[in-house]
Amino acid sequence: MKVNELFSVKSERLFERLCELDHLEEAFKRVKKNKGSEGIDGISINSFEESLGEQLAQLSTELLNWSYKPMPVRRVEIPKPGSKEPRKLGVPAIRDRVMQTGIKMLLEPELDPTFSGNSYGFRPGRSQRDAIERAAKIVKSGKEYIVDIDLSKFFDRVNHDRLIGNLSKVVRDKRILRLIGLTLRSGVLEEGKFISTPEGTTQGSPLSPLLSNFVLDELDKELERRGLEFCRWADDCNIFVKSARSGERVLKGISRFIKEKLKLEVNWNKTKVAKSRGVKFLGFTVVRGHVAISQGALNSARLKLKELIPRGSHLPIEKTIEKYNEWYLGWWNYFKVSRYPNQFRRIEAHARRRMRSRIIGASKRKRFLVKKLRRQGTSKNAAFKTVYSPRGRWRLSNTRVLNNAFNIMWFRRRGMLIKSEQRLEHWFHVKRWA
Numbered sequence: 001m002k003v004n005e006l007f008s009v010k011s012e013r014l015f016e017r018l019c020e021l022d023h024l025e026e027a028f029k030r031v032k033k034n035k036g037s038e039g040i041d042g043i044s045i046n047s048f049e050e051s052l053g054e055q056l057a058q059l060s061t062e063l064l065n066w067s068y069k070p071m072p073v074r075r076v077e078i079p080k081p082g083s084k085e086p087r088k089l090g091v092p093a094i095r096d097r098v099m100q101t102g103i104k105m106l107l108e109p110e111l112d113p114t115f116s117g118n119s120y121g122f123r124p125g126r127s128q129r130d131a132i133e134r135a136a137k138i139v140k141s142g143k144e145y146i147v148d149i150d151l152s153k154f155f156d157r158v159n160h161d162r163l164i165g166n167l168s169k170v171v172r173d174k175r176i177l178r179l180i181g182l183t184l185r186s187g188v189l190e191e192g193k194f195i196s197t198p199e200g201t202t203q204g205s206p207l208s209p210l211l212s213n214f215v216l217d218e219l220d221k222e223l224e225r226r227g228l229e230f231c232r233w234a235d236d237c238n239i240f241v242k243s244a245r246s247g248e249r250v251l252k253g254i255s256r257f258i259k260e261k262l263k264l265e266v267n268w269n270k271t272k273v274a275k276s277r278g279v280k281f282l283g284f285t286v287v288r289g290h291v292a293i294s295q296g297a298l299n300s301a302r303l304k305l306k307e308l309i310p311r312g313s314h315l316p317i318e319k320t321i322e323k324y325n326e327w328y329l330g331w332w333n334y335f336k337v338s339r340y341p342n343q344f345r346r347i348e349a350h351a352r353r354r355m356r357s358r359i360i361g362a363s364k365r366k367r368f369l370v371k372k373l374r375r376q377g378t379s380k381n382a383a384f385k386t387v388y389s390p391r392g393r394w395r396l397s398n399t400r401v402l403n404n405a406f407n408i409m410w411f412r413r414r415g416m417l418i419k420s421e422q423r424l425e426h427w428f429h430v431k432r433w434a
Contacts, residue, residue, distance in 0.1 A: 014176045018102050027099075043094055068179075077089070118232060119233075138229050146238050148272050153267075215262070280296055284337070309354040352406070353398055378404070386402070
């Protein structure tokens with residue numbers, strides 16, 4: 001056997017490689033890089049690292065003598081955009097994350113290259129930007145209708161027997177398959193109560209993205225066999241067709257395949273056939289072949305601004321700007337692929353308006369606000385006329401006088417990020433050379 005085949009998925013010695021201390025140590029480094037909180041045992045990444053040699057040696061020994069047993073994952077809930085129900089994630093213990101990452105390191109290099117080129121989620125060297133730009137390119141080619149398929153509780157409904165059975169066709173080492181099975185059935189601890197997991201994969205575990213892509217690659221291959229163009233990110237799949245009639249026909253056939261072959265369910269409340277501008281994909285929508293931020297994502301951003309810049313707060317303006325900058329930099333970096341710069345300008349303008357509303361609210365007396373405006377160069381007459389008008393604080397925050405007194409330059413001098421001008425310059429550069 002060649003050296004590079006020694007630990008391939010078709011090798012029967014994968015398990016030995018998993019148990020080697022240098023492999024487990026590399027797995028821990030990746031776990032540490034990804035950060036995350038502790039599992040049900042309360043051991044944090046830093047605590048685990050303090051006795052790393054001992055922890056990894058014990059894990060290796062337990063794996064080798066088959067006394068290893070994964071702990072139930074700790075259930076956490078995070079808000080889910082556009083849904084009243086929170087997204088349920090599972091946090092495995094650090095030692096279990098190390099073991100799962102070790103398995104992922106062995107399987108991913110060989111499984112991933114076999115996956116469809118139309119799959120983008122949680123894959124090395126692929127990003128949301130790649131997916132949305134590909135979607136825009138397909139729409140621009142003339143396929144303006146999208147079959148937007150939403151799988152109902154996909155991560156909770158993956159069939160374990162079917163998954164392990166299909167994995168056994170490519171992974172020869174049965175011991176690795178057994179460990180994956182133990183991980184899938186490890187259960188959940190929610191509010192002190194143990195809940196068994198006879199089906200599903202844990203969102204939040206290192207192995208879950210690879211396993212979910214493996215399961216859904218079967219759907220990808222079926223779509224390719226039918227000659228359909230599509231983009232998939234995890235369980236979010238968009239299929240592109242030229243007409244609504246074609247879309248309905250495709251939806252009927254694919255939904256039958258999903259139910260009968262994959263043993264999964266389509267969420268009919270969220271599944272639809274519509275023109276591209278009416279479909280949200282990864283927070284974006286495609287309008288006339290160009291990428292734009294979806295209205296839902298913009299609404300979520302405004303709600304986030306309400307949280308970051310509340311009307312009443314004890315925090316000084318500078319501290320609030322600091323919190324805003326931290327959020328907005330990440331938001332802008334994700335959505336900067338949008339070809340509509342005004343979307344960024346509106347979000348930034350809304351943030352500044354909320355800041356001005358804070359400034360108004362911090363002035364306990366109207367005469368104090370007049371003084372602030374006068375210091376900013378506002379005429380006495382304009383300051384008095386604006387402040388002593390019957391308008392409430394929110395309406396007042398968007399008046400010409402307040403906009404001029406606390407303008408973009410005023411906020412920029414206090415460190416507030418202004419990214420829309422940068423995006424606008426980029427957009428004009430693209431238009432010029434297009």
